[in-house]
Amino acid sequence: xxxxxxxxxxxxxxxxxxxxxxxxxxxxxxxxxxxxxxxxxxxxxxxxxxxxxxxxxxxxxxxxxxxxxxxxxxxxxxxxxxxxxxxxxxxxxxxxxxxxxxxxxxxxxxxxxxxxxxxxxxxxxxxxxxxxxxxxxxxxxxxxxxxxxxxxxxxxxxxxxxxxxxxxxxxxxxxxx
Amino acid sequence: xxxxxxxxxxxxxxxxxxxxxxxxxxxxxxxxxxxxxxxxxxxxxxxxxxxxxxxxxxxxxxxxxxxxxxxxxxxxxxxxxxxxxxxxxxxxxxxxxxxxxxxxxxxxxxxxxxxxxxxxxxxxxxxxxxxxxxxxxxxxxxxxxxxxxxxxxxxxxxxxxxxxxxxxxxxxxxxxxxxxxxxxxxxxxxxxxxxxxxxxxxxxxxxxxxxxxxxxxxxxxxxxxxxxxxxxxxxxxxxxxxxxxxxxxxxxxxxxxxxxxxxxxxxxxxxxxxxxxxxxxxxxxxxxxxxxxxxxxxxxxxxxxxxxxxxxxxxxxxxxxxxxxxxxxxxxxxxxxxxxxxxxxxxxxxxxxxxxxxxxxxxxxxxxxxxxxxxxxxxxxxxxxxxxxxxxxxxxxxxxxxxxxxxxxxxxxxxxxxxxxxxxxxxxxxxxxxxxxxxxxxxxxxxxxxxxxxxxxxxxxxxxxxxxxxxxxxxxxxxxxxxxxxxxxxxxxxxxxxxxxxxxxxxxxxxxxxxxxxxxxxxxxxxxxxxxxxxxxxxxxxxxxxxxxxxxxxxxxxxxxxxxxxxxxxxxxxxxxxxxxxxxxxxxxxxxxxxxxxxxxxxxxxxxxxxxxxxxxxxxxxxxxxxxxxxxxxxxxxxxxxxxxxxxxxxxxxxxxxxxxxxxxxxxxxxxxxxxxxxxxxxxxxxxxxxxxxxxxxxxxxxxxxxxxxxxxxxxxxxxxxxxxxxxxxxxxxxxxxxxxxxxxxxxxxxxxxxxxxxxxxxxxxxxx
Numbered sequence: 001x002x003x004x005x006x007x008x009x010x011x012x013x014x015x016x017x018x019x020x021x022x023x024x025x026x027x028x029x030x031x032x033x034x035x036x037x038x039x040x041x042x043x044x045x046x047x048x049x050x051x052x053x054x055x056x057x058x059x060x061x062x063x064x065x066x067x068x069x070x071x072x073x074x075x076x077x078x079x080x081x082x083x084x085x086x087x088x089x090x091x092x093x094x095x096x097x098x099x100x101x102x103x104x105x106x107x108x109x110x111x112x113x114x115x116x117x118x119x120x121x122x123x124x125x126x127x128x129x130x131x132x133x134x135x136x137x138x139x140x141x142x143x144x145x146x147x148x149x150x151x152x153x154x155x156x157x158x159x160x161x162x163x164x165x166x167x168x169x170x171x172x173x174x175x176x177x
Numbered sequence: 178x179x180x181x182x183x184x185x186x187x188x189x190x191x192x193x194x195x196x197x198x199x200x201x202x203x204x205x206x207x208x209x210x211x212x213x214x215x216x217x218x219x220x221x222x223x224x225x226x227x228x229x230x231x232x233x234x235x236x237x238x239x240x241x242x243x244x245x246x247x248x249x250x251x252x253x254x255x256x257x258x259x260x261x262x263x264x265x266x267x268x269x270x271x272x273x274x275x276x277x278x279x280x281x282x283x284x285x286x287x288x289x290x291x292x293x294x295x296x297x298x299x300x301x302x303x304x305x306x307x308x309x310x311x312x313x314x315x316x317x318x319x320x321x322x323x324x325x326x327x328x329x330x331x332x333x334x335x336x337x338x339x340x341x342x343x344x345x346x347x348x349x350x351x352x353x354x355x356x357x358x359x360x361x362x363x364x365x366x367x368x369x370x371x372x373x374x375x376x377x378x379x380x381x382x383x384x385x386x387x388x389x390x391x392x393x394x395x396x397x398x399x400x401x402x403x404x405x406x407x408x409x410x411x412x413x414x415x416x417x418x419x420x421x422x423x424x425x426x427x428x429x430x431x432x433x434x435x436x437x438x439x440x441x442x443x444x445x446x447x448x449x450x451x452x453x454x455x456x457x458x459x460x461x462x463x464x465x466x467x468x469x470x471x472x473x474x475x476x477x478x479x480x481x482x483x484x485x486x487x488x489x490x491x492x493x494x495x496x497x498x499x500x501x502x503x504x505x506x507x508x509x510x511x512x513x514x515x516x517x518x519x520x521x522x523x524x525x526x527x528x529x530x531x532x533x534x535x536x537x538x539x540x541x542x543x544x545x546x547x548x549x550x551x552x553x554x555x556x557x558x559x560x561x562x563x564x565x566x567x568x569x570x571x572x573x574x575x576x577x578x579x580x581x582x583x584x585x586x587x588x589x590x591x592x593x594x595x596x597x598x599x600x601x602x603x604x605x606x607x608x609x610x611x612x613x614x615x616x617x618x619x620x621x622x623x624x625x626x627x628x629x630x631x632x633x634x635x636x637x638x639x640x641x642x643x644x645x646x647x648x649x650x651x652x653x654x655x656x657x658x659x660x661x662x663x664x665x666x667x668x669x670x671x672x673x674x675x676x677x678x679x680x681x682x683x684x685x686x687x688x689x690x691x692x693x694x695x696x697x698x699x700x701x702x703x704x705x706x707x708x709x710x711x712x713x714x715x716x717x718x719x720x721x722x723x724x725x726x727x728x729x730x731x732x733x734x735x736x737x738x739x740x741x742x743x744x745x746x747x748x749x750x751x752x753x754x755x756x757x758x759x760x761x762x763x764x765x766x767x768x769x770x771x772x773x774x775x776x777x778x779x780x781x782x783x784x785x786x787x788x789x790x791x792x793x794x795x796x797x798x799x800x801x802x803x804x805x806x807x808x809x810x811x812x813x814x815x816x817x818x819x820x821x822x823x824x825x826x827x828x829x830x831x832x833x834x835x836x837x838x839x840x841x842x843x844x845x846x847x848x849x850x851x852x853x854x855x856x857x858x859x860x861x862x863x864x865x866x867x868x869x870x871x872x873x874x875x876x877x878x879x880x881x882x883x884x885x886x887x888x889x890x891x892x893x894x895x896x897x898x899x900x901x902x903x904x905x906x907x908x909x910x911x912x913x914x915x916x917x918x919x920x921x922x923x924x925x926x927x928x929x930x931x932x933x934x935x936x937x938x939x940x941x942x943x944x945x946x
Contacts, residue, residue, distance in 0.1 A: 072237035075315035090775050091286040094764070097607065097778055098235065098316075104606035104839060105879075113778065128780045132755050135786045138881035 065139045067106050073099035077112050089120035107133040107143045114150045118157065126154035145175035207414065214415040215422055217398045218431060225337050225558030225768060226326040229541055231565045232611070233284070233321040236296065238305055241874075244273050244298045251277065253567065254322055255459025265291040266463045273298045280460075282320035285562050285764035285772050289318060322567055323454065325538045327545075327554045337434050337558075338450040340426065342462050346507065347449065348429050350473045353505040354498050356390040360425060364391045364416030386477075391416040394432045397447075438472065439479045441533065446479075456484065458524040466508060467516035470498040484523050492521060536599075536615025537565050539625045540741075540761045548774060549765075558768030564609035564761055566602075569873050573600040573612040573842075576869040581617050581846070584861065596854060598846040599626045599740045600865065605748050605841045607778050608757030610741075627740045632830045632847060635734035636695045636804075636858065637743060637823035638716075640750060640792055642704045642732060643692050645715040647788040649707060654689040654795050654911035655889065655896045655919050658706075660699035665729045673729055675701055678824070678857070687896025689795045689911055693803025695822060697733055704732035718783045719749040720756045734823060743834050744843045750796070750819075751836035753880055754789035755780045787883050787914070793819050794912045796835070797878070802893050802909060804859050805835065811867035817877040818870065822858025829853050831861030838876035842866055887915045897922040 069077060076099040083092035096113045103109060114129030133147035148171035155164035234250055236242070242250070248258075251268050256277060259267045268277035275296045282289045293309035294317060306314045326337075352359045358366045366389050373387035388396070395415045419428060437445060438452035446455050449472055453461040456475075457468055464472070474494040475482050484491035496517045503513035541563050545554055553559065577598045584596055595617065602612035615627045624630075646652040660683040665673040677683070677697045683690075691699035704712050709727040717724050721742060725731045738746075741759065749756045757780050764775040796819035799805040804822040812818060820835020831846040831854060844862035847854055854861065882888065890900050890908050896919075899905025903925035913919070 070237075070239060072235075072239070072316040090772065090777070093777055094286040094775065097763075098318075100607055100778070101604070102235065102237065102240075104604070125779055128755075128782060131782050132753075132780050135753055135755075135883065136881070138884060 063139060064141065066142050067108050067137065067140055069099075069106065069108055070103060073103050073106065073109060077109070080112065080116065084116055084119050087120075089116055092116045105136060107136040107140065107147060110136065111143070111146050111150055114147075114154070118150065118154055121157075123154040123157045126157075127151050130154065141174040145171045147171075148174065207418070210411065210415050211418045214395065214398070214418050218419060218423065227545075227554045227557070227559035227561050227765075228323055229325050229327065229538060229561045229563050230321040231324045231563060231567050232609075233562075234319045235316060236294070236303060236306060236319065237316040238303055240303045241301055242298065242303050243301045244270065244275060246301075247275055247296065247298060247303070250319075250568075251275075253458070254319060255454075255457065255463065257459070257463070262293065264463075266459065273304075279317075280320040283560070283766070283770040284318065285560075285766050285775065288770070289320065321562070324534050324563065324565055324567070326451075327538070327542055327561075337448065338461050340430050342460070343430075343433060343449070344462065344464065344469060346466060346469045346502075347433065347461075347464075347473070349507040350469055350498060350502050351390060351429075351432070351476070353501045353507055354473050355393070355476065356388075357505075359390055359429075362389055362391075362420075364418075364420040365389060365413045388412075389416060390432050391419055391428055394428065394435055395419065397435050397437055436476060437479060438475055439483065456523050465516075465519075466512060467495065467499070467519040468522055470502065470516060471495045471521060474498045484521050488521060495521070534565060534570060534613070536625050536627050537563070537570070537610070537613040537761065539615070540610065540613060540628060543628070544760070544762050544776075545765070559773070560766045560768075560770070562763045562765070564604075564611055564763060565613075566611040569602055569840075570612040570614070572872040573602055573614050573869055576600070576865050576872060577614050577844070578617055580865040580868060583864075584846070584856070588855065594848070596846055596861075597626065597849055598844065598862075598865065599630065600869065601627055601740045601744045601843045602869070603744050603748055603759060603841045604839065605751030605836055606757075606839075608748060608752075608759045609763075610744075610759050610761045611840075613741075613761075626845070626849075629739065630845070630849075631737040631739050632845065632851075633734060633825035634736055634738045634743060634832055635823035635825040635830060636697075636700075637738075637746075637821055637832050637834055638731065638734040638736060639692055639695065639700055640796060640821055641715050641719060641746070642700060642707065642712050643688060643795065644719075644750075644784060644788055644792045645712045646688070646703055646707045647791050648715075648785055649711070652688060652703070652707075653913040653917060654791055655687045655891050655898070655913065657685050657687055657896055658691055658699045658703050660684060660686050660691060660696045660702075663698050663701050665701065665705065667729065675733055685895075687891065687893075689798050689891070689909060690802075690893055690896070692792075692795045692821075693798040693801075693893075695799075695804050701729065701732045705729065715784075716746070718756075720745040720758075720783070734825065740843050740845045743832070743845075744841060747834045747836065747843065748841055749783055750789060750793055751841045751878075752780075753793075754782060754784040754786040756783040757781075787886055790880060790883050790886060791912045793878070793880065794910070796820060798893070798909050798911075800835070802907075804857075805833075805863060807859055807863055808835075808867040808870075811864075811871040812875075813871075815877070816870075816875065817879065818875075819878055820866070822863060824857040827853045828855050828857065831856040832858050833862035833866045835866060835870075836878060837870060838878045840870065840873065840875050842869055844869075882912060885915055886912045887917075889913050889917070889919060891919065892922060895922065896920075897925070899925040 076095045080092040080095040083095060093113060093116045096109055096116065100109045100113070110129050110133040114126045114133065117129060118126035130147045130151035133150070134144055137143035137147060148167050152164045152167035152171055155167055248270060256266050256268050259269055262269045262276045262278045265278050265280045268275055275298070277294050277296070278291050279289065279294065281291050294314065295307045297304045306317060308314050356366065356369070358369065366387065369389070370387035392412050395412050434448040434450065437447055438449065439446040439455055441455060446452050450461050452472055452475070453459065453464055456472070457464065471484060471491065474491060474497070475484070477494070481487070482491045482494050499513040499517050502508050503510045541561060542554065545561065577600050581596050581598055597616050599616070600612065600614040601610065603610050613627050615625050660677070662682065663675055667673050675697050682698065683696055686696060686699055688703070691703070709729070709731070713725045713727050713731065721738070725736050745759050748759065757778065760776045762776050765773045767773055797817060799821055800808055800818050805820050808818065816837065818835055818837045820833060823832030823834070824830070829847055829851055832844065834843045835841070844865045846856060846861040846865070888910050889898060890905065890910055891897060892899050892905055893907040893909045898919040899908060899922040901908065903922065905922055905925060
């Protein structure tokens with residue numbers, strides 16, 4: 001009896017853990033190798049019978065997927081950083097926008113563009129870029145932390161100190177290192 | 178005697194008076210002509226229309242370009258294939274390896290000097306890229322395609338060249354063929370006129386013209402082909418006046434930029450710069466001897482010697498030009514003979530050379546009109562860097578044309594009634610308009626459907642209503658709404674009773690189904706529950722400029738919006754709740770290459786990203802289970818797309834707006850006179866959209882599930898939580914706020930906890946056993 005009580009506690013704990021788990025990005029449900037073999041391949045096609053159905057995804061593990069820049073973007077961001085150093089903001093932004101056309105979903109590029117805006121004093125856009133980056137860095141605490149730091153900096157630059165502190169706190173909590 | 182002397186004097190005085198009068202009249206005439214011709218020349222000489230460039234092609238390792246695609250793109254840019262690339266604008270190819278030398282180009286942010294680039298492709302992508310010193314090149318931008326000029330005179334377009342962009346062969350060839358005394362005459366060459374008259378008399382037809390280049394220039398300025406004596410005199414006088422005022426090199430340059438060289442539909446091709454693009458698809462500076470000779474041959478009669486229609490004639494005259502060039506020592510004999518062996522080298526119309534993008538250029542022009550005066554655009558030599566992607570543009574044109582032809586055929590319409598259509602394509606993340614088709618004909622006369630056709634958008638409004646609903650926090654994709662008879666009392670006392678397209682009632686339906694199947698009654702009920710103010714505000718938040726009237730009929734899309742505005746609205750969905758003003762221009766630089774203005778990327782959060790994500794997942798179900806299903810005939814099943822159909826009342830407008838991972842496209846089909854088409858969004862615009870998405874190999878919509886949301890499996894029909902294990906039918910996955918408790922299908926109660934719940938239940942069974 002005692003053991004089943006322990007197990008019950010375990011169940012509750014694991015259920016709670018499950019609720020906290022960070023979900024994975026949406027992907028078209030399709031035949032996935034990690035799915036148990038007895039589940040039918042989840043695929044939807046127009047007009048097919050309801051026997052082909054989508055599955056609730058297996059309980060997502062909190063997989064951290066930090067974004068990284070590709071070689072082309074790295075070169076362009078490096079270029080942009082040099083251009084910012086010489087106060088060549090429009091050109092720097094243009095370099096990062098080139099990278100964005102290659103990797104539009106990479107939050108790091110939005111953070112970089114936000115930094116250019118911050119440097120040239122366009123604080124509102126810097127904050128907006130940060131918010132866009134936050135919305136894109138699901139499962140990526142380090143990227144999210146940078147995005148919140150950008151938001152904090154741009155709020156601080158506008159004298160919004162309380163909000164800036166909150167944003168900074170979020171940044172710190174995501175990246176305690 | 179006195180009388181005779183008197184009368185003599187009178188006659189003499191009369192003569193004197195008349196002669197004086199004539200001289201004065203002549204002088205007035207000359208001054209008048211002088212005014213006209215100088216103004217014309219000066220006006221044109223300094224007129225440098227703004228040049229508009231397409232998006233440049235970026236090359237980098239990993240870019241999805243196989244060898245063939247790369248070569249195709251280089252050809253589109255007019256790069257010529259050679260055995261060994263040594264000159265800018267040329268490339269060589271050996272299997273998977275392409276060596277190229279780019280052209281020098283002043284971008285808005287950097288000057289790109291020519292360099293050798295060795296590109297190795299593998300399968301469908303670029304594997305590596307190295308320069309002449311064998312160093313890795315991470316990214317490289319090719320000179321962009323010139324897509325047009327902004328010129329004040331309607332229907333005219335030209336690529337103005339400066340003397341240093343012109344090969345010395347061209348003026349030399351023009352002189353030996355058209356005007357051998359150009360360097361010495363005063364505007365008129367009487368010897369040439371006499372010779373021409375003699376030749377023509379003997380031939381009994383006009384074989385030779387005696388006009389100098391200067392006279393031809395004058396003729397071209399006034400586009401008057403009357404061959405009256407008065408006209409000829411006027412022309413000769415003006416030519417003489419031009420020679421008095423201006424240097425020979427100035428006149429030659431004006432001639433090269435002015436002369437008429439062909440016709441492209443409604444567009445007159447003036448100047449050798451544009452003609453070079455039009456016939457050979459590359460800049461004038463890169464033309465080789467046989468190509469220069471052909472252009473010089475065409476001068477005499479652009480329609481008679483049209484190399485596309487009268488190849489033999491054009492070829493014979495080209496070879497004559499080459500012979501003359503050799504005879505007068507412009508080139509040596511052997512070079513001329515070699516050149517005469519070459520084919521004409523004309524690009525056919527199917528390639529992008531000489532393509533015309535009137536709808537897109539109109540958008541560029543309107544964008545810039547906010548910041549520049551018309552004269553700045555047409556005269557100041559600005560260079561405009563636009564966002565147009567020529568590859569996607571041509572696919573958009575093709576998709577629309579093919580589907581409209583099919584629809585016209587299937588529906589057996591009368592010949593004089595043709596469906597029209599619009600396609601607008603954007604890159605959702607940065608709001609760039611990458612393609613725009615304004616109608617089935619590339620020609621265009623001021624009315625740009627993509628911008629000016631404000632048409633009723635029907636069910637395209639629905640996602641906005643559902644977003645407003647989800648944002649209240651009171652609804653999710655599984656919330657039940659009643660699809661039954663609706664009566665709305667209007668301000669004027671009348672009662673509005675909308676209907677579903679099928680004229681049926683569907684009863685209790687979840688939101689996801691109501692949206693996917695575009696149920697009108699459920700939507701009106703939902704919209705009224707959420708409230709018209711909240712719904713109409715949502716339109717403005719997402720980027721619609723005018724707030725829609727707070728009328729219930731707005732809930733069914735009785736709202737006149739242009740295709741471009743629809744794209745702006747849907748862009749906010751595709752961009753996860755962030756609005757980005759759509760842009761067609763990236764930057765503008767002046768004639769010297771100095772940056773004047775850049776249109777920087779801006780984003781603004783306009784809607785709750787969680788709510789937008791939930792609606793987007795419903796829009797995915799439109800494509801899987803709803804009115805967008807037919808797209809799957811074209812789009813591979815593994816590519817996730819989201820979108821919505823729209824049909825206005827009486828089937829006047831067929832709409833589809835939707836997006837993938839990297840592309841958003843809006844399609845409209847209808848008649849210009851707003852008469853019914855009999856088409857729904859699914860039967861008209863959706864096939865265009867699907868064909869386009871397939872042809873450009875679009876990527877999956879794969880936005881990450883925002884934190885705070887979770888996925889649930891429900892029955893599409895009932896909205897009850899279920900999974901296959903407990904007999905759930907027609908299941909769809911939706912996103913809802915984490916912790917949302919959904920009513921479960923009977924027998925599926927425990928499974929609302931998902932797989933963990935299932936496992937826990939089994940485990941619990943084992944425990945209590």
